[in-house]
Amino acid sequence: MQATTKNHAQLSEAFIADEPRTDWHDETLWFVRSKRDKAVHQVPEWELLREWASAIKNHTLSNLDNYLVDFERNANANGVVVHWASNASDHNNIVLKIMRDNQVKRVVKSKSMLTEECHLNPFLIENGIEVVDTDLGERIVQFRNEPPSHIVLPAIHLKKQDVSETFHEHLHTEKGNNDPQYLTEAARQHLRSKFIASDLAITGVNFAIAETGGFVVCTNEGNADMGAHAAKIHIACMGFEKIIPKLEHLGVFLRLLARSATGQPTTTYNSHFHRPRNGQQMHIVIVDNGRSKQLGRPEFRNSLKCIRCAACFNTCPVYRRSGGHSYHTAVAGPIGSILNPNIDMRANADLPFASTLCGSCSNVCPVKIDIHDQLWKWRQVLVAEGYVANGKKLGMKGMAFVLAYPKVYRIAGKMGRWVMRVLPFVTNNKLLNPWYKQREMPEAPKASFRDWYRKNRGGS
Amino acid sequence: MKVGLFVPCYIDQFYPQVAVATLQLLEKQGCEVVFPLNQTCCGQPMANSGFANLAKGCDRNFVENFDGVDYIVGPSGSCVLHLKEHLHDGNNEAKATYIRQHVYELVEFLVDVLKVEKLPSSFPHKVGLHISCHGQRGLHLSSMSELVAPPFSKPEKLLSMVKGLQLSKPARMDECCGFGGTFCVFEEAVSVKMGKDRVGEHAANGVEYITGADTSCLMHLEGILKRQGSTVKTIHIAEILNS
Numbered sequence: 001m002q003a004t005t006k007n008h009a010q011l012s013e014a015f016i017a018d019e020p021r022t023d024w025h026d027e028t029l030w031f032v033r034s035k036r037d038k039a040v041h042q043v044p045e046w047e048l049l050r051e052w053a054s055a056i057k058n059h060t061l062s063n064l065d066n067y068l069v070d071f072e073r074n075a076n077a078n079g080v081v082v083h084w085a086s087n088a089s090d091h092n093n094i095v096l097k098i099m100r101d102n103q104v105k106r107v108v109k110s111k112s113m114l115t116e117e118c119h120l121n122p123f124l125i126e127n128g129i130e131v132v133d134t135d136l137g138e139r140i141v142q143f144r145n146e147p148p149s150h151i152v153l154p155a156i157h158l159k160k161q162d163v164s165e166t167f168h169e170h171l172h173t174e175k176g177n178n179d180p181q182y183l184t185e186a187a188r189q190h191l192r193s194k195f196i197a198s199d200l201a202i203t204g205v206n207f208a209i210a211e212t213g214g215f216v217v218c219t220n221e222g223n224a225d226m227g228a229h230a231a232k233i234h235i236a237c238m239g240f241e242k243i244i245p246k247l248e249h250l251g252v253f254l255r256l257l258a259r260s261a262t263g264q265p266t267t268t269y270n271s272h273f274h275r276p277r278n279g280q281q282m283h284i285v286i287v288d289n290g291r292s293k294q295l296g297r298p299e300f301r302n303s304l305k306c307i308r309c310a311a312c313f314n315t316c317p318v319y320r321r322s323g324g325h326s327y328h329t330a331v332a333g334p335i336g337s338i339l340n341p342n343i344d345m346r347a348n349a350d351l352p353f354a355s356t357l358c359g360s361c362s363n364v365c366p367v368k369i370d371i372h373d374q375l376w377k378w379r380q381v382l383v384a385e386g387y388v389a390n391g392k393k394l395g396m397k398g399m400a401f402v403l404a405y406p407k408v409y410r411i412a413g414k415m416g417r418w419v420m421r422v423l424p425f426v427t428n429n430k431l432l433n434p435w436y437k438q439r440e441m442p443e444a445p446k447a448s449f450r451d452w453y454r455k456n457r458g459g460s
Numbered sequence: 461m462k463v464g465l466f467v468p469c470y471i472d473q474f475y476p477q478v479a480v481a482t483l484q485l486l487e488k489q490g491c492e493v494v495f496p497l498n499q500t501c502c503g504q505p506m507a508n509s510g511f512a513n514l515a516k517g518c519d520r521n522f523v524e525n526f527d528g529v530d531y532i533v534g535p536s537g538s539c540v541l542h543l544k545e546h547l548h549d550g551n552n553e554a555k556a557t558y559i560r561q562h563v564y565e566l567v568e569f570l571v572d573v574l575k576v577e578k579l580p581s582s583f584p585h586k587v588g589l590h591i592s593c594h595g596q597r598g599l600h601l602s603s604m605s606e607l608v609a610p611p612f613s614k615p616e617k618l619l620s621m622v623k624g625l626q627l628s629k630p631a632r633m634d635e636c637c638g639f640g641g642t643f644c645v646f647e648e649a650v651s652v653k654m655g656k657d658r659v660g661e662h663a664a665n666g667v668e669y670i671t672g673a674d675t676s677c678l679m680h681l682e683g684i685l686k687r688q689g690s691t692v693k694t695i696h697i698a699e700i701l702n703s
Contacts, residue, residue, distance in 0.1 A: 396505075
């Protein structure tokens with residue numbers, strides 16, 4: 001990931017410094033949100049579907065032990081090898097071992113946020129493996145040595161001019177040719193050669209079905225299929241929360257996923273994998289990496305219902321104006337802000353504060369995760385665990401003291417207003433007062449409402 | 461019906477005219493209104509910053525002040541939502557519970573409890589409506605663009621009773637303004653950018669005023685408008701309804 005110690009506020013300030021680009025980013029993602037709105041309003045039973053999806057996931061999370069074991073048994077019976085990884089490092093080593101055991105050097109990979117979370121690519125490259133991301137957006141950011149900025153639209157922070165420059169550098173396309181069709185054709189030809197030459201394909205998993213041992217991978221580009229069908233070995237990597245109990249539940253999720261993600265009625269390719277072809281190996285790596293810990297936090301466990309549609313990204317007014325990289329984690333946006341503190345509280349203590357708690361995220365969530373309430377709850381945890389700056393703590397203590405005692409409050413209010421009227425330079429300071437940097441202070445009236453009330457209605 | 465007027469701290473200090481309008485509006489509707497003089501703050505600034513444990517003093521003070529009224533009404537959706545969700549008092553939990561269940565934001569109180577159907581108000585101006593998130597998604601003052609549900613709007617219902625008022629709604633009708641409590645200073649850049657975008661949409665619609673049920677959003681938007689030298693003004697919905 002990005003080597004940075006800057007927090008969300010600092011990173012987003014840098015992003016917003018280019019205001020026209022921020023507007024473009026905001027409008028692009030708002031367009032996706034609007035497409036989502038149109039699509040969901042065509043489904044009268046939309047809210048019921050969300051309710052069902054939430055209930056199925058809640059049930060599954062409460063019975064994960066059984067469903068995971070069922071899944072493993074059924075997958076094994078289908079001839080699939082199932083591996084268990086307790087953390088990112090285990091996951092990466094399992095994947096590498098499969099490659100070493102089979103003398104594999106060239107790998108294609110379709111989109112998998114889990115492998116981003118585990119930082120699989122840099123690990124494999126360090127170990128001499130050539131890894132090519134085959135999702136177009138992922139390939140673009142891979143060329144640029146950047147992390148994805150969005151879990152569904154990894155290169156959404158880039159304009160076609162940026163892509164043109166990147167392809168000119170790496171694929172030797174014509175300089176200055178920004179024609180999207182020309183550029184995607186270049187990527188297509190480039191990726192074809194990689195699909196054909198690769199020995200092993202890694203895919204993610206959108207849904208793993210306990211009763212069949214099969215799994216489903218959703219892509220719009222067909223790149224997961226292309227990789228898995230051409231390679232001798234298919235490794236599918238999944239977080240353990242991807243499980244659903246039965247095949248009949250899948251329809252609920254497929255109807256919700258694409259509409260929530262991009263406003264499509266369904267993803268272009270919903271590919272079902274059950275067993276290896278003759279001569280092929282199929283592996284599934286099931287990863288914990290902090291998920292058990294999150295499952296054990298009663299207030300945050302239902303964040304594991306997430307199906308990674310990114311609707312909460314697209315609707316988030318903060319995300320749209322700060323960009324995915326300002327979240328400095330593999331999964332950005334509101335859902336990332338409630339998942340990442342679980343993995344590393346210190347490194348991600350800023351994220352639950354990168355929200356106005358407007359609640360739009362919870363409303364678009366297809367599995368009804370109470371995202372904005374969990375942001376609030378994470379704030380309480382982070383403060384209690386001491387991950388908030390001392391200055392803020394002192395300020396809050398001071399404020400709490402003033403507001404707890406009516407007399408102190410009255411005097412402080414009167415003094416404050418007097419200072420603002422008579423000595424406006426004290427508050428009207430762009431360096432010391434962040435409010436005043438780009439906003440005027442409210443006018444301080446001579447009398448408070450309380451003063452008015454006493455004068456006009458009596459009372460002491 | 462005895463109504464306790466809840467005036468959030470920053471309204472008391474900076475926007476007394478909003479509280480005056482609220483008081484007069486309720487009195488005109490025949491309510492017996494009392495203003496407990498020792499009230500301060502609902503505690504939201506601390507709680508939303510992660511310091512809910514420091515808001516206990518505010519909670520205790522709030523319960524003491526608003527004991528014994530039938531309803532508690534305030535002109536701020538955000539503060540009211542905070543009380544509904546988080547007000548507790550270990551020594552007086554029954555009283556805190558009563559308050560949580562009987563605290564209303566002004567618009568919802570007028571529409572749902574007093575069932576106001578007409579008002580003598582007049583405000584011959586073009587007015588943009590800003591929907592505050594906590595009022596909308598928290599208190600359900602209006603339907604939400606994300607949900608597949610029948611449309612309704614309590615603030616619009618009231619504004620439609622005002623003579624001469626021309627209502628204008630932005631295309632992004634329920635996008636957050638970016639105030640967000642302490643977010644407005646700790647995430648200053650995003651906060652201001654969000655506010656500028658809201659203000660921009662209303663200004664492009666040619667409104668004279670931006671109104672809403674949450675003074676905090678309006679304070680933020682007002683700060684931006686003034687810095688821009690805009691002629692657009694902000695005004696709380698209580699002031700329009702009381703005009």
